[in-house]
Amino acid sequence: MVTIASTVNGRSSPGILSRLKSRRYAAYWMVLPLVILIAGLVVYPFVYSVYLSFENKAETKFVGLKNYKRLLNYKTFWLVTGNSFRFTLTAVFFKATLGLILALILNNLPFGGQRIWRGVSLIPWVMPLALSSMGWWWIFEPTHSAINWIIVQFGGTPKPWLSDPFWARVSCIVTNIWFGTPFFMIMYLAGLKSIPESLYEAAQIDGARALQRFRYVTFPMLSKLIGITVMFSTIVTFANFDIVRILTRGGPRYTTHLFGTYAFNIGIESGHLPRGSAVALFMFPVLGLAAFFILRNIARGEE
Numbered sequence: 001m002v003t004i005a006s007t008v009n010g011r012s013s014p015g016i017l018s019r020l021k022s023r024r025y026a027a028y029w030m031v032l033p034l035v036i037l038i039a040g041l042v043v044y045p046f047v048y049s050v051y052l053s054f055e056n057k058a059e060t061k062f063v064g065l066k067n068y069k070r071l072l073n074y075k076t077f078w079l080v081t082g083n084s085f086r087f088t089l090t091a092v093f094f095k096a097t098l099g100l101i102l103a104l105i106l107n108n109l110p111f112g113g114q115r116i117w118r119g120v121s122l123i124p125w126v127m128p129l130a131l132s133s134m135g136w137w138w139i140f141e142p143t144h145s146a147i148n149w150i151i152v153q154f155g156g157t158p159k160p161w162l163s164d165p166f167w168a169r170v171s172c173i174v175t176n177i178w179f180g181t182p183f184f185m186i187m188y189l190a191g192l193k194s195i196p197e198s199l200y201e202a203a204q205i206d207g208a209r210a211l212q213r214f215r216y217v218t219f220p221m222l223s224k225l226i227g228i229t230v231m232f233s234t235i236v237t238f239a240n241f242d243i244v245r246i247l248t249r250g251g252p253r254y255t256t257h258l259f260g261t262y263a264f265n266i267g268i269e270s271g272h273l274p275r276g277s278a279v280a281l282f283m284f285p286v287l288g289l290a291a292f293f294i295l296r297n298i299a300r301g302e303e
Helices: 016-020 023-052 066-072 075-107 111-121 129-140 146-153 165-193 197-205 210-238 242-247 259-269 273-281 283-302
Strands: 005-008 011-014
Touching (some): 023 273, 066 273, 075 111, 075 165, 075 259, 111 165, 129 146, 129 165, 129 242, 165 210, 165 242, 197 210, 242 259, 259 273
Antiparallel strands (some): 005 011
């Protein structure tokens, strides 16, 4: 093997090729493709979106914060803001609750039954969201609604699931809950498997009932996992696009638009890319603050 070396002040020092072959630099080379991928798919689009939001519609003139100021004066923008928070808080709450209930049920099943039901429960989550949203669109579609058919069979009145603002919001939230609950379930189930049985045995010896064992053993042991899972789901739910786009396209009268679909509507469909970028960037501080407070509470819990 040829070693490139240089002599400085009469002392031999390793050359560039030798340094690049060292373990220290090998680690940097291995990480470099990932860094390039993140820079190309995350950093560059984000920086360009920020730059774009400061331009006019024709992208020929710098207008500063004009796009943001115009959005703050739109009633539709505040409607979309309310929709996004309502959609996210409601969906994440029910996904976290139902996921925990399912995890507790599966954790108490025999091991063979666990594997079967665990696989069945994961089907909504592993299916492509666009495909499952199309299935839900057929279920809610007024003319051929499967739910309305069942309601009529029991003597009820059909509901305008996708044409009434209230029921359209409910339909989008229900679809998101159906899709996201298995993620919470599998995360909680993994956490439950890591809790030592000796803690439950000690609590049972002390006379703790099932609810008390959950309160003083299960929940404290899962609190950190719950916080991280809720944070991740909040980010994904707040930026949701597929469900609303397929079910309602933001209607009726913008009452189901979220930040993602509204940004697409303004930026792509209406042709105002700078203002669409401004709408999308409004999500960044909200999600950043949510992540900050959740992670801070997790850190406090560890102390």
